[in-house]
Amino acid sequence: MGPTLINGIPAHVLFVHLVVVLVPLTALAVVLCAVWPSLARRFGLALPVSAVVSLAGVPLTTHAGEWLKHHVDSDPLVRKHAELGDGLLPWVAGLFVLAAALWWMHRRAGAAHSADADADAPATTTEAGGRRSAARAPGVLRVAAVVLSLVVGAGAVVQTYRIGDSGAQAAWHDNFSVTRHG
Secondary structure: OOOOEEOOEEHHHHHHHHHHHHHHHHHHHHHHHHHOHHHHHHHOOHHHHHHHHHHHHHHHHHHHHHHHHOOOOOOHHHHHHHHHHOOOHHHHHHHHHHHHHHHHHHHHHHHHHHHHHHOOOOOOHHHHHHHHHHHHHHHHHHHHHHHHHHHHHHHHHHHHHHHHHHHHHHHHOOOOOOOOOO
């Protein structure tokens, strides 16, 4: 699936930096773009692209981590870290779906706004009522996007933190002294 060693170093310890940095940044961007649509227009395609890179980084990192797990001593902390790591992919997949949906919604809204501005004929009462009804749907979608982005973004960040903390504990327990040497 991906490299397990890079220049003689376990790839997991390098790839993990991609996930630890990009997943929280993507989560933050998704939340901000859901709350402020003008920001989503500024982000443009960068929002779903960062989400897809995050999404691709998770299995790449977990694959390299599985390889590493089989090349270190068996340890309950390592097993806990691996189990937690397996739980990140659904959260990041959710971020990707939300990022793509936000991008699509704001792109579509921009196209609809342009089409409305180009219309020459005045709206009839029926058309105006239809427009009011259609305007409510995007408001409901926006509220849903904000709520979902907060839930999925927080879940992704919390899970990333839990995985990172457990990985640090697995890597560093009993590997240093509290007294200074030299």
